[in-house]
Amino acid sequence: MFHRRRELGAVIAIAVTYSVFTYLNRAFLTWATFGGILTIAAEIGTITIGEGVLMVSGEFDLSVGSNFTFSAIVLGMLLKAAVPAALSVITVLGMAGLIGLLNGLITVRTRIPSFITTLGTLFFWNGMALWVTGGWPISFIAPLPVLNVLGNSTPSPASSLHVSAAWWAVAAVIFWIMLEKTRYGNWVYGTGGKTEAARAIGVPVDRVKLINFTICGLLAGLAGALQLGRMMSISPVRSGLELEAIASAVVGGVSLFGGIGTVLGMILGTIALASIEVGLVAAGAPSFWYTAFVGCVIIVIVVINTQLDRLIFTWRS
Amino acid sequence: MATPLLEARDISKRFGRLQALHHVSIALPRGQTLALVGDNGAGKSTLIKILAGVHQPDSGEIWFEHRRVHLGSPTQARRLGIETVYQDLALVESMSIARNFFLGAEPARRVGPVSVLDTAKMHRTAESYLREIGITSLTTAEKEIRLLSGGERQAISIARAMYFGAKVMILDEPTSQLSIKEARKVLDYIRDVTARGLSTIFITHNLSHVYPVADVIVVLYHGRKVGEFLKGTADPSVIESLIVKGDTEPADRAGGN
Numbered sequence: 335m336f337h338r339r340r341e342l343g344a345v346i347a348i349a350v351t352y353s354v355f356t357y358l359n360r361a362f363l364t365w366a367t368f369g370g371i372l373t374i375a376a377e378i379g380t381i382t383i384g385e386g387v388l389m390v391s392g393e394f395d396l397s398v399g400s401n402f403t404f405s406a407i408v409l410g411m412l413l414k415a416a417v418p419a420a421l422s423v424i425t426v427l428g429m430a431g432l433i434g435l436l437n438g439l440i441t442v443r444t445r446i447p448s449f450i451t452t453l454g455t456l457f458f459w460n461g462m463a464l465w466v467t468g469g470w471p472i473s474f475i476a477p478l479p480v481l482n483v484l485g486n487s488t489p490s491p492a493s494s495l496h497v498s499a500a501w502w503a504v505a506a507v508i509f510w511i512m513l514e515k516t517r518y519g520n521w522v523y524g525t526g527g528k529t530e531a532a533r534a535i536g537v538p539v540d541r542v543k544l545i546n547f548t549i550c551g552l553l554a555g556l557a558g559a560l561q562l563g564r565m566m567s568i569s570p571v572r573s574g575l576e577l578e579a580i581a582s583a584v585v586g587g588v589s590l591f592g593g594i595g596t597v598l599g600m601i602l603g604t605i606a607l608a609s610i611e612v613g614l615v616a617a618g619a620p621s622f623w624y625t626a627f628v629g630c631v632i633i634v635i636v637v638i639n640t641q642l643d644r645l646i647f648t649w650r651s
Numbered sequence: 652m653a654t655p656l657l658e659a660r661d662i663s664k665r666f667g668r669l670q671a672l673h674h675v676s677i678a679l680p681r682g683q684t685l686a687l688v689g690d691n692g693a694g695k696s697t698l699i700k701i702l703a704g705v706h707q708p709d710s711g712e713i714w715f716e717h718r719r720v721h722l723g724s725p726t727q728a729r730r731l732g733i734e735t736v737y738q739d740l741a742l743v744e745s746m747s748i749a750r751n752f753f754l755g756a757e758p759a760r761r762v763g764p765v766s767v768l769d770t771a772k773m774h775r776t777a778e779s780y781l782r783e784i785g786i787t788s789l790t791t792a793e794k795e796i797r798l799l800s801g802g803e804r805q806a807i808s809i810a811r812a813m814y815f816g817a818k819v820m821i822l823d824e825p826t827s828q829l830s831i832k833e834a835r836k837v838l839d840y841i842r843d844v845t846a847r848g849l850s851t852i853f854i855t856h857n858l859s860h861v862y863p864v865a866d867v868i869v870v871l872y873h874g875r876k877v878g879e880f881l882k883g884t885a886d887p888s889v890i891e892s893l894i895v896k897g898d899t900e901p902a903d904r905a906g907g908n
């Protein structure tokens with residue numbers, strides 16, 4: 335009951351952002367702006383769901399940004415080599431899932447913290463992306479049908495909403511059901527909440543972690559495909575999306591220590607950060623403001639969540 | 652004495668050079684409560700961990716329901732119906748009562764292609780079992796464990812063991828971190844589940860918790876069994892001196908009768 339209230343921080347952040355930027359510029363409060371926010375949020379948000387689910391089970395994946403880029407590049411190369419669209423997408427998603435599973439296997443087998451193991455694979459896959467492209471971006475001039483299905487590079491003029499947001503929504507529904515409504519979801523919460531207790535009672539905690547690493551990798555790859563569809567171009571340069579995804583999850587109430595978090599929170603957290611980004615751009619602020627701002631928001635929200643925790647304990651006694 | 656449900660015969664266990672248990676035998680009669688007492692390091696936890704399948708004895712036998720059994724792992728013990736409640740390892744604090752109650756054995760029903768948690772059943776069952784063991788302070792299974800008191804947590808672990816069909820319930824110091832009032836409640840739960848036919852073994856350092864509940868009291872001293880008493884036959888000063896010194900010289904002559 336209470337962990338649902340942890341999403342409050344993100345709701346407040348969205349409300350404050352909207353109030354401030356609408357005050358600064360009336361045009362902020364339009365469907366077109368909201369569509370733009372959702373479009374940015376769709377790609378980071380897809381990564382955030384995978385990262386968030388993994389965090390609930392008590393692990394991190396710092397390599398999602400590199401996986402995202404590498405997957406988009408491989409998809410671009412397959413499409414340019416005229417491999418059938420469906421086969422290309424399925425191959426890339428499978429590969430992204432395997433990249434995630436590999437993180438899991440290294441982490442679970444060696445018992446090294448995933449912060450370290452995936453820091454290693456962050457550099458590894460980033461290096462692979464630079465190697466296969468020679469450092470050059472991969473771009474499409476003419477939109478392929480598959481790119482339109484993934485990211486709809488030419489949306490209707492009335493809104494700036496791209497179809498990638500629909501894929502994000504599909505992922506959200508699937509993983510909301512998984513986390514809240516299935517036995518597996520209960521195991522995820524148990525694994526991250528108190529690994530040894532869950533293990534003692536018979537939850538296969540190592541398998542749960544491996545599955546969640548795989549999900550995380552797969553969603554990072556999907557997000558890469560969505561961005562390739564939307565922008566028709568992908569650069570092998572490091573994206574830094576792993577930290578934005580973790581930040582979005584944390585703003586949405588996902589605990590850094592595992593065991594706590596919801597898909598609703600991950601969505602709200604992503605929208606909160608995306609609206610700050612779009613708002614600052616609309617207000618003409620230089621882009622580094624966004625980076626500094628996100629830092630402040632994370633600290634404020636974590637403080638709010640910690641204080642709420644204390645309050646609840648005071649009420650009890 | 653009724654026929655024993657669970658018996659440990661001549662158990663010895665050594666950790667390196669330390670003889671933690673030395674030819675210890677205990678017998679737990681069906682539907683009774685056995686209290687294991689002894690000073691720090693006497694070997695109490697080691698003995699119940701052997702019964703829970705956590706440790707394997709170096710020598711000796713374990714008998715359960717008239718059969719010799721091998722308890723190679725906690726899962727094996729649980730499958731036989733031997734459930735252990737560890738004070739700090741039992742529950743996940745960040746999860747609700749209902750989600751904890753069924754962790755690892757959640758009921759599900761099919762909705763189309765997916766098998767969905769039967770949350771209604773989880774709540775109904777958890778709440779009815781909490782009512783049944785007489786815990787009135789909790790009316791909803793929605794509450795998170797970290798908001799509960801130590802006594803309530805013990806109650807949930809006990810109710811869960813009951814629901815999953817435990818025949819023997821082992822509790823390692825279930826009252827050690829509780830207030831006087833809460834400890835009394837937990838002792839009531841133990842008495843209740845015993846009245847329903849469960850057999851229980853519990854460890855405590857507080858002798859005043861032993862007398863009202865235990866049918867059998869076993870005293871361990873430096874890995875040896877130095878005393879075994881049936882309900883009503885135990886003289887508190889004798890037990891105290893057995894715990895402290897391992898023999899029956901009254902510990903405190905001035906205080907005797």
Ligand SMILES: Nc1ncnc2c1ncn2[C@@H]1O[C@H](COP(=O)(O)OP(=O)(O)OP(=O)(O)O)[C@@H](O)[C@H]1O
Pocket residue numbers: 666669671689690691692693694695696697698
């Ligand atoms: N896994 C282990 N490895 C090595 N020594 C152990 C281990 N477990 C227990 N011991 C030792 O065996 C002896 C008996 O320990 P045990 O935990 O059974 O005592 P206890 O009666 O439960 O004591 P307490 O009342 O303090 O819990 C102690 O000296 C302890 O240090």
Ligand SMILES: [Mg+2]
Pocket residue numbers: 695696697
């Ligand atoms: Mg002990």
